[in-house]
Amino acid sequence: MQAHNNLFHVTDQDFESKILKSDRPVIVDFWAEWCGPCRMVAPTYEKLSDEFASKLAFAKMDVDENPRTPGGLGIQGIPTMIVFNNGKEVGRIVGAYPPPQLKNQIERLLTKAENGVA
Numbered sequence: 635m636q637a638h639n640n641l642f643h644v645t646d647q648d649f650e651s652k653i654l655k656s657d658r659p660v661i662v663d664f665w666a667e668w669c670g671p672c673r674m675v676a677p678t679y680e681k682l683s684d685e686f687a688s689k690l691a692f693a694k695m696d697v698d699e700n701p702r703t704p705g706g707l708g709i710q711g712i713p714t715m716i717v718f719n720n721g722k723e724v725g726r727i728v729g730a731y732p733p734p735q736l737k738n739q740i741e742r743l744l745t746k747a748e749n750g751v752a
Contacts (some may be wrong), residue, residue, distance in 0.1 A: 638680050640687040646700040653693060654721040659747040660691040661740060664707075664714045666698050671730035672713045678733045679715075682740060690717075690744050715740075719747035 644652050644662065653660050663679050665672035683692035697704045697712060707716065707723070717724040717740075725743040727736070 638683045638692070641680060641683040641692045641694065644693045644695050644700075646702040649695070649700075649703045653718050656691060656718070658691055659689070659717060659719040659724070659744060660693055661715055661717045661743070662693045662695055664695050664697050664704050664709050664712055664716070666696060666712055668698075669712050675713055675730045675736060678736055681733075682737060685737075686740065686744070689748075690740070717743040717747055719750075 642652070653662060663672075663675075665676070667673075679692065679694075686692070695703060697709070704714075711728060713728075713730055715727040717726070724747045727739045727743070731739060
């Protein structure tokens, strides 16, 4: 697997410190190993982590290994991607999108984050 400098894994234990207290916007991909749509979007998500490296941090959280955080956020289906900025949810992307649409959705949420919209 190729290393992506702007992609990291997060757990229930470090979610607050790595995501909510981050000094820049972060998108978190909530996924599971058994989830076909999650595996389908993973390569695009990883590629976009490189493309957006200067503006947006990318994280992944396995919902099976870390059930507390997704439950607390009301996540009912995966894949769900949530953009956080200054400790607040800016917006979410639910479901698997083809690469161009996923990129457009992330750009839309990043614009909201940059404009201070929560």
